[in-house]
Amino acid sequence: MIGVHTAVLSPVVAAVAQILVLVAALAAVHAPLGAYLARTYTSPNHLRAERLWYRVVRVDPDAEQRWTTYLMSLLGFSLVSVLFLYGLERLQAHLPWSLGLAGFDPAGAWNSAVSFTTNTNWQWYSGEAAAGHLLQMAGFAVQNFVSASVGMAVAIALVRGFARSGTDARIGNFWSDLTRGVVRVLLPLSAVAAVVLMASGVIQNLDPHTALRTVEGASQHVLGGPVASQEAIKDLGTNGGGFFNANSAHPLENPTPLTNLVEIFLLLVIPFTLPRAFGLMVGDRRQGWAILGVMAGLWAASLALTTWAEMAGPGAAPQAAGAAMEGKETRFGLAASALFAVSTTATSTGSVNSMHDSFPAPGGGMLLFNMLLGEVAPGGVGAGLSGMLVLAVVAVFVAGLMVGRTPEYLGKKIGRPEMTIVALYVLTVPALVLVGTAVSVVVEPGLAGVQDPGPHGLSEVLYAFASAANNNGSAFAGLTTGTPFYEVAQGLVMLAGRFVPIALVLALAGRLASQTTVPATSGTLPTHRPLFAGLLAAVAIVVVGLTFIPVLSLGPVVESLS
Amino acid sequence: MAPTTAASDLATLTRHSLAGLRMLLAFTFVTGLAYPLAMTAVGQVAFPWQANGSLVRSDGGPTTSRSDAVGSALVAQGFTGAEYFHPRPSAGEHDTLASGGSNLGPLNPGLVASIEGRKAAVAAAEGVAAADVPPDAVTASASGLDPHISPAYAAIQVARVARERGLSDTDVADLVARHTAGRDLGVLGEPRVNVLELNLALDVADLRP
Numbered sequence: 001m002i003g004v005h006t007a008v009l010s011p012v013v014a015a016v017a018q019i020l021v022l023v024a025a026l027a028a029v030h031a032p033l034g035a036y037l038a039r040t041y042t043s044p045n046h047l048r049a050e051r052l053w054y055r056v057v058r059v060d061p062d063a064e065q066r067w068t069t070y071l072m073s074l075l076g077f078s079l080v081s082v083l084f085l086y087g088l089e090r091l092q093a094h095l096p097w098s099l100g101l102a103g104f105d106p107a108g109a110w111n112s113a114v115s116f117t118t119n120t121n122w123q124w125y126s127g128e129a130a131a132g133h134l135l136q137m138a139g140f141a142v143q144n145f146v147s148a149s150v151g152m153a154v155a156i157a158l159v160r161g162f163a164r165s166g167t168d169a170r171i172g173n174f175w176s177d178l179t180r181g182v183v184r185v186l187l188p189l190s191a192v193a194a195v196v197l198m199a200s201g202v203i204q205n206l207d208p209h210t211a212l213r214t215v216e217g218a219s220q221h222v223l224g225g226p227v228a229s230q231e232a233i234k235d236l237g238t239n240g241g242g243f244f245n246a247n248s249a250h251p252l253e254n255p256t257p258l259t260n261l262v263e264i265f266l267l268l269v270i271p272f273t274l275p276r277a278f279g280l281m282v283g284d285r286r287q288g289w290a291i292l293g294v295m296a297g298l299w300a301a302s303l304a305l306t307t308w309a310e311m312a313g314p315g316a317a318p319q320a321a322g323a324a325m326e327g328k329e330t331r332f333g334l335a336a337s338a339l340f341a342v343s344t345t346a347t348s349t350g351s352v353n354s355m356h357d358s359f360p361a362p363g364g365g366m367l368l369f370n371m372l373l374g375e376v377a378p379g380g381v382g383a384g385l386s387g388m389l390v391l392a393v394v395a396v397f398v399a400g401l402m403v404g405r406t407p408e409y410l411g412k413k414i415g416r417p418e419m420t421i422v423a424l425y426v427l428t429v430p431a432l433v434l435v436g437t438a439v440s441v442v443v444e445p446g447l448a449g450v451q452d453p454g455p456h457g458l459s460e461v462l463y464a465f466a467s468a469a470n471n472n473g474s475a476f477a478g479l480t481t482g483t484p485f486y487e488v489a490q491g492l493v494m495l496a497g498r499f500v501p502i503a504l505v506l507a508l509a510g511r512l513a514s515q516t517t518v519p520a521t522s523g524t525l526p527t528h529r530p531l532f533a534g535l536l537a538a539v540a541i542v543v544v545g546l547t548f549i550p551v552l553s554l555g556p557v558v559e560s561l562s
Numbered sequence: 563m564a565p566t567t568a569a570s571d572l573a574t575l576t577r578h579s580l581a582g583l584r585m586l587l588a589f590t591f592v593t594g595l596a597y598p599l600a601m602t603a604v605g606q607v608a609f610p611w612q613a614n615g616s617l618v619r620s621d622g623g624p625t626t627s628r629s630d631a632v633g634s635a636l637v638a639q640g641f642t643g644a645e646y647f648h649p650r651p652s653a654g655e656h657d658t659l660a661s662g663g664s665n666l667g668p669l670n671p672g673l674v675a676s677i678e679g680r681k682a683a684v685a686a687a688e689g690v691a692a693a694d695v696p697p698d699a700v701t702a703s704a705s706g707l708d709p710h711i712s713p714a715y716a717a718i719q720v721a722r723v724a725r726e727r728g729l730s731d732t733d734v735a736d737l738v739a740r741h742t743a744g745r746d747l748g749v750l751g752e753p754r755v756n757v758l759e760l761n762l763a764l765d766v767a768d769l770r771p
Contacts, residue, residue, distance in 0.1 A: 009745070009748070009749065011752075014745055014749045017748075017749035018749050018750050018751075021747070021749060021750070053588060056584075056588060057581070057584040057585050057588050058581070058584060059581050059584075059585070072574055072575060072578045073578045073581070073582070075575065075578070076575055076576075076577075076578030076579035076580075076581065076582040077578070077579075077581075077582030077585060077586065078582075079575070079579055079582070080579050080582045080583040080586055081582070081586055084583075084586055084590075126660070126661075126662070128658065128659050128660075128661060129659050129660065137594050137595065137598045138590050138594035138595060139594070141593065141594055141597075141598065142586075142589055142590050142593050142594040145589065145593040146586070146589050146593075175581070175585065178585065179585075182589065182592075182593065187592075187593065187597065190597070191597070191600075191601065194601045195601075195604060195608075198601070198604070198605040198608070198609045198612055198613050199608075199609050199612060200612070201612045201616050201636055202612070203605075203612070203613055203614065203615050204598075204601055204602050204604075204605035204606075204609075204613040205602060205605070205606065205613055205614055205615075206602060207614070207628075209658070209659065210628055212628060212629075212631055212632065212633065213632065214632060214633055214639045214640075215620070215632050215633065215639060215641070215646075215758070215761060215762065215765070216639070216640075216641060216642065216643055216646070218639070218640065220633065220637070220639060220656065220657070220658055221657075221658045221659055222615055222617065222628050222631065222634065222658075223615065223637075223658050224615070226598040226599075226601065226602055228601060228605065228613070229597060229598040229601040229602070230598070233593075244661050245660070245661045245662045246661035246662050246663070246704060246705035246706065246707070249661075249663070249703075249704035249705040250661050250705045250707065251636040251637055251638075251705060251707055251708070251709055252615065252634075252636055252637070255616075255636050256746055256751070257745065257746040257750035257751020257752070258746040258747065258750055258751075260750070260751060261746075261750055314668075315668035315669055316668065316669050316670075316671075316674045317666070317667075317668050317669065317670060317673045317674050317677060318668055320674050320677040320678055320681070320700075321677045321681075321697040321700050321701050322695075322696065322697040322700075323697035324668070324697075325697040325698050325701040326663070326664065326666065326668075326673065326677075326701040326702060327663040327664065327665065327701075327702065327703070327704045328701070328703065328704055329703055329704050329705060329708050329710075330650065330698055330703070330708050330710035330711060330712055330752060330754045331708075331710050331751050331752060331754050332751050332752065333751060333752030335752075336750065336751050336752070337704075352704070353704065354663075354704045355662075355663035355664070355665050355704050357663075357665040357666070357667060358663065358664065358665060358666060358667065358668060358673075359668065360668050361668055361669070364668070451665065451666075451667075452666065452667040452669075452670050453670075453671075454669070456667035456668075456669060456670070459667075460667075476665070476667075477662070477663075477665040478665040478666065478667065559667075559668070559669060562669065
């Protein structure tokens, strides 16, 4: 019609090609980065900078810790992290580079301190209106680095449990793991990513937000802030806390479809690469392939369904508009929004480039399901691999019951103590989600936050607690959570949803490390074959399905059918 | 026995917390100050225009000076004048201090009513059938600051803008084409038109008779 050079490709072909570009990029770095990660956590040598670091902070990086000591270090570090961040938030008004913003109130400060320390990054506040540059840099971004490194450390400790034989429950050194995760992995990769993002238009300065006159004479603020440096680790560390309220939908956080793909790559790259490091560390790369295969299969299935729902656009509002563009950015459109949304909920990231609350019901339900799955496909940095390995233990246990043999995984017998730990792990997060949701929909302060009528209102509350308990941080943001009730309740759920599973994983790691590895026999279930991968995927889905079918039926399922 | 165990546990946790505090302070210095400040230095030297917000002057040219700027090429402005192309609806009225979407659910009756209302308004303003109004014209963006519209939404605004400015449809359509970007790398994202850049180009071209 007019001289616009319209798209050469059909939207579906472009959508598929976009996914293939992402998969190709992830595949290209898989082997080298996997080997690098394994080396990072197994090398006996410290970098010169690390030696200096350990001397300054006065810790011994070479002392092998029992799991209880490892946990104690982790909890001690996280405790001071919560307190330090709480202090920064409360005292913001008195700190430099704070843009004259007030401190957070006690309930809000508690919520955010826990939120960032637990790798959740749930945000009741709006970044551009509530958080100054110093709080963002020295508070939130620091936790973006260290909480991600804590997640990796726990996963590596569990892998060591499988890899080691007959130790007295020694699983590594927390301080060394924490330091190496930041110094050798997160910091260098973030710096590279930040440069790419800056070149593409993500801002990086220390200026305040100041008003200018627009073309038509209105007033609009020019935004300032160290955004690119934070954006990089926000995604790489599967944190998700946006510098601005609109998060990765904000054109100054995610200006182009290319930066969008870079950000999706960042949030998937470590979770999808850790299975490679796992395979290398247990001395059998095929074990890593099996775990990776399950993660990738579940991610791809979720992506296919969500992308279909987005493009079909069922529901009254998308039908009225002609497409599900409410809460979407033009430059991303439907496909790149679905790709981001699936990747952010299947990891524990929770950053968003579109507003999940406005997704057509089957798509929004799928995002919720990704989190309820425990974020194992591929999951948060570290937390995803830990979760998947715990499910693998469940899978060999189920298989053992079927054939009447003592189950074993990677040469470690899965007996009653191991299964007790695993059962507690599997039950913890669902209990937090369901109790939190149930309480919130019967008490007045809980109901007061609900925006949408009918089943979507329940979906909003369920999504909030699924997000908090799984340390995701994304939201059906129609729910108003900037109230003391939600701030305190979500804070408790985030805390328990992070540290109870971590304690259980470390306990499991300690028990496994103290076992002697038994050699495989002809009766041992091979755990690197497609049969086992299929069983593992089925276990993941069945465990979640049985737990959440009732509440999902009342929320997203009813919505999809209406 | 219990009190001594609890006390020794507390002592252990305290010892680890103190080590944790030293660790945290060191991380705060390195990742919370040195890293962002180093990145800021790199950005200010290597990409000063981008790092300062992709600001543009009234003639459409780039600037790093806020006092010379009329806006950011990456941030939507709420154009309402009939001689300008209009952006997408914004849940925050294009206020950069209130970014975000409506977050209304897909079955929300209020959202359906808003969409119907916007569709009727756009159809009337542009003189097209309601069925020809594209989805992005009637839906609030995710950021509320979406700098782009779809080529389809730009296309139905061409006639009005040309009429208001006394230009031919072809001239305006050519300008739209010049400010339309295809998918990145041919497959990423969606084709789009930058509204602020297009409107500045219209003003600058000064094609009025």
